[in-house]
Amino acid sequence: MTDHRPVVLDEPSPGSRRNLADTLRSERTGAILLLVGAVIALAWANSPWKDTYASLSSLTVGPAALHLDLTLAQWATDGLLAIFFLVVGLELKREIVDGQLRKPSTAIVPILAAVGGMAVPALVYVLANLQPGGEAHGWAIPAATDIAFAVAILTVCGRGLPSALRVFLLTLAVVDDLLGIIVIALFYSDGLDLLVLGLALLAVAVFAVVVRRPALARWWVLLPLGVLAWGLMHASGVHATIAGVLLGLTVPALPRAGEHEALAERYEHLWRPVSAGFAVPVFALFAAGVALDPAAISAAASTPAAQGVFLGLVVGKPLGIVVATWLLVTLTKARLDASLGWGDVIAVSFVGGIGFTVALLIAALSFPAGSPSTDAAKAAVLVGSLTAAAIGALLLSLRSRAHARRATPA
Template identity: 55%
Template sequence: MTDPRKPALLSRGSWTEARRITAILRKETVGGALLLAGAVAAMIWANSPWADTYEAVRDFHLGPEALHLNLSLATWAGDGLLAIFFFVAGLELKREFVAGDLRDVRRAAVPIAAALGGVIVPAVLYLLVTRGVEGAGKGWAIPTATDIAFALAVLAVIGRFLPTALRTFLLTLAVVDDLIAIVIIALFYTDHLSPLPLLAALAPLALFTVLVQRRVRSWWLLLPLAVATWALVHASGVHATVAGVLLGFAVPVLRSDKAGGPGLAEHFEHRFRPLSAGVAVPVFAFLSAGVALGGLTSAFQDPIVLGVAAGLVLGKPIGIMAATWLTARFTHADLDEDLTWVDMLGLSVLAGIGFTVSLLIGELAFGVGQDAHVKVAVLAGSVTAALLAAVILRLRNRTYRRIHERELADRDHDGVPDVYEDDRPGMTT
């Protein structure tokens, strides 16, 4: 039993936030299924007699040459479609810290610390495994990312009774993880920086910010400014997905006093999350995951492959568990009474599913067409993490079901589960 005088680690949030998180997870789970379908289709095509046509599709170029936008379809997916993914991530992260339960510093500290631990330890482990291998060091960030859509798709199959607090933790961890990833990409994977286009990008970004701060929703005004910001950031040499995060951060979260309904960030998230989860990420997976499996034996003799796989399967859970435990130790907090450290272990292993951003960093580190072993490592590490997490979390399924039923109990039929009413001031259990 948790000591009521001590702060609870990963305690249950508000009912409003729980409903919002549940809606997000439902969309991301569907997106994860589509992502998995795209990856499987790419693998089948890349290992079929028509493998050359798959490569031809990936390498097909289109776009205006004058604007430095004559890109292959694979590059359009990585630089263009993933900008939508990171735009939604920026909206979600700002929403969590401005208006969500994580505006409470004590709540925010846990997923932030866990995300940092889940980045640092895999990177260190990768560098240890690949030490002495020429050129391997530039791939240190590959195993640091968690794929939220893929992880939630697995979670929907193996742990649909997972307590709300853990589902919220996984979502927030992955969003913070994405933000760290985009910072890493901007700082460490920008080879040639052109200051003039980067400075020029500030003009459409500033105008976009002014308009959204005034609650302007007209797509014919905002979309050209967003595209101009993206194109100029791309031309600067900074990875264009950075523009997506900056645009997401520009959108106000809180509702206007004069207008009812959802705030602008919530409005945009509602519009763009299906596009991100249902189109952008699956198409990127389809154009990135295809790799010939004929040389699997040689691939697993490559220290880079072993380093990426070790970072995902071992580094992620070690980093997340260590950071969470240290946070509990230094804040003198107990784990919430509904949870155990076995639950945290299962979730930490699940966070080792790295796909979308890991593949993107692999392409940036080793180049498109030269990252076949990285793709094998990411796929193998992600599948292994998913299987291990399935074993751990399925063992807790009965407990999850009991907690789930208690959370949904609504004896007074007011539409709010009693467990959330019990937390209100003046309410008794």
């Protein structure tokens, strides 16, 4: 008898398979470079030359007349990460138009898993910060998943696992990025100027019109429009990285007549190396430089913000992903793919606890400049992400062996 119930973790569509191949091909290298940037930052910030690190981070450059006299650390956060979010926007557009998010029957599962994977760690953080000295404003820090690290861990340690699980993680991470972007726009924008925001959105709209006209869509037209949208978004009080996402979402994701690839795919291939090879590692270089000497670690461990971040990533994130998926399977007619078990879902849920890029960004936005909670939260992001990665890698390796034994004839 044919089973017509919707499959929770379905085999990838051709569009998703291309997206997955692109991600697996490039994100592993990006994750390594991101890790290198973070390690250099940690070593530098804890070395005898730590004062030069602080001086470099606080060095101000840029035109004051345009309100762009930013420190190098701010340029890394507001400027370089806009390139990262541009790639995220392009990837989102492709998934929505020609990937897993195109089909509601398969998109609903990673969407709900991503929602659970954000809501539960946020709740864990808030509960940890009910104690004296708690700072609830950092609730969104443990809610983010780093797509580069997550996919890299799955690639290295999850060989032989069903492709449906890989697609599930990729789609969940993309949805997680989208929700993280919305959170940043709604809760971490400062001093909103509606007029300037309107001008920023107008610049995005002009970009959207021009990018659809082959005769006009030249780099020397699009690049100035993109920079203008970014500058206006920054001046409006909305975090400038939102401009990158919006610009990415305007790019056509289906091939036009006579074309072999969509413009979004072409731009993603163009900008991903810049993002993974330069923008994100440099951001990590300026964002991950926190003191990790015994006194600093002890102080961070006693900080409610750090406790909430660590528990949110290591406990809240996997719990939220697994519970959301389990509730969907239990309360609806949906089912897991026949090739998967709950052990696979649990293993990949821990990989979802790798925060890093967006988590470090939100940590920097959550507390006043110079606040002890900022460095404590960043340290917790690093330690929590590494802990989640280690647990996830171990579980994925065990699941890979289990699938290999099952596939081997007795």
